[in-house]
Amino acid sequence: MIYKFSIKTERENLYNVTSKVREAVRESGIENGQVIIFCPHTTAGITINENADPDVIHDILLGLDKAFPDRREFLHFEGNSSAHLKASCVGSSQTVILSEGRLLLGTWQGIYFCEFDGPRTRNFYVKVIKD
Ligand code: ZN
Numbered sequence: 001m002i003y004k005f006s007i008k009t010e011r012e013n014l015y016n017v018t019s020k021v022r023e024a025v026r027e028s029g030i031e032n033g034q035v036i037i038f039c040p041h042t043t044a045g046i047t048i049n050e051n052a053d054p055d056v057i058h059d060i061l062l063g064l065d066k067a068f069p070d071r072r073e074f075l076h077f078e079g080n081s082s083a084h085l086k087a088s089c090v091g092s093s094q095t096v097i098l099s100e101g102r103l104l105l106g107t108w109q110g111i112y113f114c115e116f117d118g119p120r121t122r123n124f125y126v127k128v129i130k131d
Pocket of ligand 1: 076078079080081084
């Protein structure tokens with residue numbers, strides 16, 4: 001089963017979408033299997049990271065800015081190569097194990113939609129696969 005979600009984003013931020021993923025799992029009625037969370041955009045991505053301290057999100061964004069700054073040497077006509085690099089770095093999808101109706105995330109883990117080139121209306125997909 002595939003579920004599609006929309007999200008309105010700011011210029012650059014990470015959005016905790018764990019509750020949306022859990023909603024898809026509940027609706028599917030599937031108890032055991034795998035859940036794929038996929039982002040169909042080239043300047044956004046999906047990652048799993050800490051859900052307790054919001055400063056971690058701040059630091060991830062800061063670290064990605066330091067790692068992938070805008071550069072005059074970039075050729076891409078849209079001028080958003082830094083966002084493309086960040087998106088490739090975090091990746092377009094994550095897979096989580098589903099066991100007895102529960103996502104096997106760690107206590108401090110959340111699933112995040114990563115916007116690197118907003119504001120936009122974005123989509124992501126959740127596919128629940130039965131074992
Ligand atoms: Zn571009």
